[in-house]
Amino acid sequence: MKNPIKNKPDIEKRLPGTPARLTVLGSTGSIGVKVLETASELPGGRILIEGLAARTNWRLLKEQAVRRGARAVCLSNPAAARALARAFPGAPFKILEGAQGLETLASAPGGGPVFNAITGIDGLRPSLAALRARRPLLMANKESLVAGGRLLRAEAVLLRVPLIPVDSEHSAIFQCLSGRDASEVRRVVITASGGPFLKRRNVRGATPAQATAHPVWPMGPKVSVDSATLMNKGLELIEAAHLFGLAPEKLSVAIHPQCVVHAMVELTDGSIIAHLAPADMKTPIRYALTYPERLPGGGQTLSLSLSDISGLTFAEPDEKRFPCLTLARAALERGGLAPAALNAADEIAVSFFLSGKIDFADIPAIIEKTMSAVDDQLDGDPMSLEEIMETDAAARKAAKSAARASAL
Numbered sequence: 436m437k438n439p440i441k442n443k444p445d446i447e448k449r450l451p452g453t454p455a456r457l458t459v460l461g462s463t464g465s466i467g468v469k470v471l472e473t474a475s476e477l478p479g480g481r482i483l484i485e486g487l488a489a490r491t492n493w494r495l496l497k498e499q500a501v502r503r504g505a506r507a508v509c510l511s512n513p514a515a516a517r518a519l520a521r522a523f524p525g526a527p528f529k530i531l532e533g534a535q536g537l538e539t540l541a542s543a544p545g546g547g548p549v550f551n552a553i554t555g556i557d558g559l560r561p562s563l564a565a566l567r568a569r570r571p572l573l574m575a576n577k578e579s580l581v582a583g584g585r586l587l588r589a590e591a592v593l594l595r596v597p598l599i600p601v602d603s604e605h606s607a608i609f610q611c612l613s614g615r616d617a618s619e620v621r622r623v624v625i626t627a628s629g630g631p632f633l634k635r636r637n638v639r640g641a642t643p644a645q646a647t648a649h650p651v652w653p654m655g656p657k658v659s660v661d662s663a664t665l666m667n668k669g670l671e672l673i674e675a676a677h678l679f680g681l682a683p684e685k686l687s688v689a690i691h692p693q694c695v696v697h698a699m700v701e702l703t704d705g706s707i708i709a710h711l712a713p714a715d716m717k718t719p720i721r722y723a724l725t726y727p728e729r730l731p732g733g734g735q736t737l738s739l740s741l742s743d744i745s746g747l748t749f750a751e752p753d754e755k756r757f758p759c760l761t762l763a764r765a766a767l768e769r770g771g772l773a774p775a776a777l778n779a780a781d782e783i784a785v786s787f788f789l790s791g792k793i794d795f796a797d798i799p800a801i802i803e804k805t806m807s808a809v810d811d812q813l814d815g816d817p818m819s820l821e822e823i824m825e826t827d828a829a830a831r832k833a834a835k836s837a838a839r840a841s842a843l
């Protein structure tokens with residue numbers, strides 16, 4: 436396989452004036468809504484919206500499709516797709532449904548880039564479908580990169596299709612690494628705000644409302660809870676290892692509450708290249724949408740002031756208080772299918788917490804129990820979609836039973 440860092444995605448060269456035809460998966464979620472806004476703020480007519488997909492929110496999907504002139508939409512919940520078809524007979528766009536519809540939308544031949552803003556493992560199959568249809572993949576779907584990142588990267592390298600990370604830290608690493616050889620990299624540091632519970636001594640009894648009130652980044656509920664447990668950083672370590680082909684020992688996390696530096700790359704001569712930007716997801720989204728160009732946003736592109744930069748602090752995370760980080764690191768070091776199992780266990784534990792069934796403080800224990808329960812399945816092949824999905828299913832089952840045993 437080609438050196439992944441050297442494999443600069445030679446994204447399709449768009450002729451000036453030729454608009455990209457973009458498909459957005461997860462367009463009604465927190466990132467998806469920002470993608471559409473960012474695309475419409477770019478200099479006139481650069482991006483046409485071709486396809487949109489959501490899970491259940493057919494009302495917003497319909498509004499987006501009409502306003503942006505989409506040619507096809509997909510609702511992965513079939514009942515929601517039927518509701519849209521009933522409410523909008525004679526819709527000027529095609530309505531697809533279910534997991535198969537999502538893959539069809541992502542793999543339409545001759546389509547432009549696919550922006551994957553789905554939350555959870557459901558984004559893995561459409562991501563693979565997009566790459567196999569040779570459509571550039573702009574990837575904000577963290578869980579699929581954790582569970583299937585090695586497979587996705589291998590496919591992207593083999594087919595020479597761009598795979599552009601959109602998670603803010605990974606967009607930062609991508610930019611810091613630009614043009615550098617992996618052999619020049621000594622260490623990559625991913626920064627963390629520390630989340631809403633950075634200073635809270637006892638997290639038992641924390642409510643979903645408290646856990647999702649992130650101090651800096653407004654985000655969807657799943658990633659907000661992951662930020663509160665620091666599992667988000669653990670998943671991001673795995674994501675970085677998979678995306679950039681970095682060994683676990685080269686990756687670390689620093690608590691940086693100001694959220695000004697998004698990642699740092701230390702080179703073998705001791706130089707550190709850091710990426711600084713305002714804490715606004717529109718920056719990495721715009722970079723992915725316009726790569727390899729770099730364009731200003733419309734109207735109000737935020738700018739850092741010197742006072743933002745004057746008080747930067749960095750500290751080691753306290754893994755005793757945030758054991759999810761230790762669990763994620765163990766899964767990264769174990770390799771194989773351990774990241775897929777970790778991801779599934781976390782998705783289940785977070786969903787039980789968000790629906791009020793378990794205590795926030797029990798999330799790490801449920802993940803740990805799940806990892807032990809499926810231990811004999813973790814040495815499988817992370818390049819096999821079937822094995823990833825089998826392990827995902829087994830870990831979900833084990834996590835549900837662990838969560839029920841800890842139910843409030």
Ligand code: MG
Nearest residue numbers: 602603604671
């Ligand atoms: Mg992030």
